[in-house]
Amino acid sequence: MTDTLDTATEVEWRKLSPKMLAVHPVQEVVRLLPVLVGVLFLGREGHGPTWSLIGLGLAVGFGLIRWFTTTYQVTPHHVRVRRGLVRRRVLSVPRDRVRSVDLTSHILQRVLGLSRVVIGTGRSDKHDEGVTLDALSVAEAARLREELLHQRTVAAEPATTDTAETSLAVLDRRWIRFGPFTLGGLAAVGFLAGIYGKVSSEVDLDPEKFGPLRAVVHEFNAIPLPLAIAASAVVFAVVIGLLSTIGYVVTFWNYRLTRHREGTLHVSRGLITSRSTTIEERRLRGVEVSESLLLRMVRGGRLLAITTGLRVGHGAEHGGSLLLPPAPLGEVQRVAREVYPDGAAVTCELTRHTPAARRRRHLRAYTFAAVVTGALLVLHALSGFPAWAWQVSLLLFPIGFALAEDRYRNLGHALRGRSFAVRQGSLVRRRHVLDTDGIIGVTVHESLFQRRSGLATLTVTTAAGKQHCDALDVGAQEAVDLADRAVPGLLTPFLR
Template sequence: MSTPDLEEWRRLDPRIMLMDPVRSGGRLVLPLVIAAIGIGRGDGLPGVLLGIVVLVVAAVAGVVPWATTRWRIGDGRLVWRRRFIGQRLVTVSLDRVRSVDLEATLFHRVLGLAKVDIGTGVDDERITLDSLAAADALALRTWLLERSRTGAPAAPQVQAVPAPAPQRELLAELDWSWVRFAPFSLGRLAVVAAALGVLAQLGDDIGVDLEGVVQGTYDEVVRLGILLVVVLLVVGGTVGWVLIACAGYVLQWGELVVAREGGAVHVSAGLLTTRSTTVEEARVRGVELVEPVLMRLVRGAELNALSTGVGKGGTTKVLPPCPLEVAEQVGDRLLGVGGAFATTLLRHGPAARRRRHVRGLVPTVLAAVVVAVLAGSGVLTGWWPWLVVLALPALGAWLAEASYRHLGHRLTPGHLVVGGGLLDRRRTVLERDGIIGWVLTQTVFQRRVGLATLVATTAAGRESVRVLDLPLADATALALDATPEMVLPFVA
């Protein structure tokens, strides 16, 4: 890629005309199935006409992006333009480039292409180049990130002598034994529920007698016995969930590699669709260790990097569900310190504990009273309402105690460590240099017991780290100790 090539308007790779028709056809599969069913009923277009429409749409989908999209680098800017009926022009200053992510679906990989997603940390300032040759995409990413970090010339230059490759440090790579943690992460349940909803809708569209299916299922349950059916459903559901969760984990995180190279952290993963995310180390202000409630049973955790101007909401997934020890080690290496997750957090005292229990018990006790009234008046019958009456307050007390156990903080020489979470246990480690302000708040109920919520504002991650239910004097002291030059002028 030479200077004249990039200063002139460039097209996407012509191989996109082979890929886009296939992708468009994939999106049309479900509508086509429904339309074909309609044709079979005599409600739709003739089959020949439908086939012609599909072929035309697929052909146009392949030609239009290549014919209408241009991009160039010049005058310190990256410009993307699309002219189709109207015109759309996006310009990004090269100095503002914060992230350059690469993605390659199975179609991309077969054709030797990649999608380049260039961001500035502002949602409406993004440029997507889909698709470039894989080698050109990699070279463009390397040069853009290097220029944003060091201020390189306005366009890449061809070097007579290749520069030495930067030293690469491997932080983590996928161990296939980690797949055992997949069933304990419930994030894919929403996908399964959505798929079931689509199937139910499709069944209604094709005229399946759902009422008859339900009645037939009920008759079969009565014939076999409810207990046996419940056991079969539990076993079948568990096996099905394990298979779905493990398959999704392998497809999403297969070939995972986390490495440090050239002043940046690279995370690449994906068995069929590969995604490569690059985060400059200078922009990593902290990490977040998440232990979902079920994953704690098998000592598993996930790791996120908190960065400025990159990732989704400033958060980049570094490690999927994996052993807790691995997540802690990689987190320490990203931070450049040791023992950030092993440090013992300071508890917030009995007042904070009582507040957690009050907040946990009040709604559950009120719900238990409502159920008891309904059971006593005969609206709810049987023994199960009274079991709910006993279980709800116990559940509230358990959740409140778990919330308090997760609560805590610690100030180290270089970082603020904050613990929290209700069901999921979270530990956030934020660089003290990354704190740009403090917000101290007290609700009416907090003031009555002398507690406060201290919020450390930052440009990284979700832009704030909350220390909940901290004694007021301790909250002021924590802010003063963490950033004395910032807080001292405001302390009497």
Template structure:
């Protein structure tokens, strides 16, 4: 911690320190920057000096703070996950951060963090807290379910994760410019670029900006893919699924199979267009469900590979490939109605602005394209809508821009929610939600015919709806 935390504090305060360095006059900026670095280093040293932890047979306790002391205590029987993370500096020093998760569902639960322990000590601590004896060296390899193939990097540009990177970079540059009071007009390259765009025809300028943005996002997304998933391995051993990944920052996650409730295959539109998909676990106790979250079972990869991995985890490939029950023509009509109402509203507003406010005619004329585009989207949304009950596996699929297939064990369903809007009641449809303690905690299939929804829920979890049913003779 004495080597890691001071550096982390300096990096966290870097934009402010740069601003102070440029703002100061007569050399005072350098002095105040050094003072800021000293304060950051002192803060990191104090974190080491005031942080202690204790592991007892019943509890885990972490105490930190000097002026405001805080002690966190977690019963060991509440431990659900123990993740190991090593950032570049920690890897150089042979250290790892240990994040102990309790499985709480609220966003404020960040678990207990021990930062940083020696990597062998962190590995032993994980084995102890998860109540698993260390396996012999000859048995520690387990059976490998998946490993990153370098060719999968081609899916990186279609994840669009580079958009977030651009946002962070632009925000940081804007903050530095604001703090340092720099004048953008002093940068000749920027002035030349602005002059070129303003002198070019509008269509050419828009095309150049679009191509540049697309290339930048693709490159940054590919870099983000490599940083997040390089050395990815999914291994099954000792009743667990063990995931390791990361190039600069490595992460190790253990998923206990007894807490596994299913799997999710997601296919964003761009990724689906090139035959790719992601696979994630539906399990209790894991925090973070996004692309870089703890529940990742497979990075963006060929859809056939995602289905294979999900089948390995679920114990069979039927839930990943089986044909689903369609929801009928009324569900299709609802999707077309929504698409056309939206297109009509946008076109009507732009038409009124042309008629009453003197706007150009091309906006409402261009808006007419929303009708065929909406029809294509509505049809795709309907075709992706379906459900099935395959043995003890409940399968829901929905979405177009982001198509998801949820494969949930009915043994993990703890309740049902039936929701009917005014228009659904008129159409004889209902949205049914399976609630569970795992994953997103609620999985919904929309616009199912009422009788089919009740039958599905009753067969998936026999007896749960019995007090509320009136069976016809």
């Protein structure tokens, strides 16, 4: 302990880049912009502009104080961040707890050559932001990542990556055709609709006041209702596809996946905001091949890493676990074989589940359709609800049949050497391939209806990714045998 403290006192405390003085005040102003605008307009009969200027000055002042009061230190054993003016805080993280180093740069930071560094510590708490340094110069951020992940200090000039890194995948512009099938534009449409609703309620915005929009509304009112619905659906699909394609380009432009000779995977991407994530391969516990229904229609998918130290819950595009963006399924499988040691497990044949699992899916689909149709029939009989509602709901039966068949066909599992593979899902089909060395526990769960069908759900838990993987509706005895073979000795005390 004494040696560690003595070493820490000898290591100098470093400051963030002075260029952040041009970034943080702007960030503080943007963060407080709604409050400043509210004060300006609510107090326009009094001292609104004065209070807005005072608030603006405080926002800039907070941004300046952050630079003057934030320092960090990297010792042989710890990473420490010291911040605060009135209330001094020191965050200390052991270096052996560092799991990942994530570098991001928004447009203003990229212009100034800055990068935001987030040092992941392996906590699964979604509110944990790790150790954050905002911001360092790009060169200093790269050196810090090299020092923390590869346990060595590099020279002031960063080494070239030609010999240190091997390229595994680079964005092919032909992949942009998968953009419309990601449905990323739905979020943009929702955001724009929310802004429109807010603005229209505040300023009494009436579409009839705009000539072009008024003409479009009148045209839609003049055509038959079925044709108007079909035209609206086409326009909506085109807008969603266009926005999704733009989102794909903005998010994944300059994408590159490389392997460092020190045993790390490096993912970089982004057009406006660049993001760079480094993952230690020794912490990689598996991979996930994800195929949404629309991507499956065009033979596409995406690849995610199952690894300790990367927080989940931010979505594939925004989280740090994405290894390959939506791309041809063959390319996804190729990269998975390059990244995961037992690459054959990614494409191996899976064991089909029993017919009882198929019956369960059909029963659940028909039950849902029957409940909806029955409720609409009752409403029609008692309160004169339109008859077309329950008649249209009859389509739920063939739709439920197709969905149940697809969900059953997508069920499967396999235990191949040290790899446990499981697949499930219909709207989003996911195939998880997990290293059995990363399994820390198993659960065999049987509901009342599963017991009547002789089925069970096998859940294997791990410290990586979403921390669990489910094999749905496996035969009860098969689930126990599978768990015993996947983790030999774990169930021995409970088996005879």
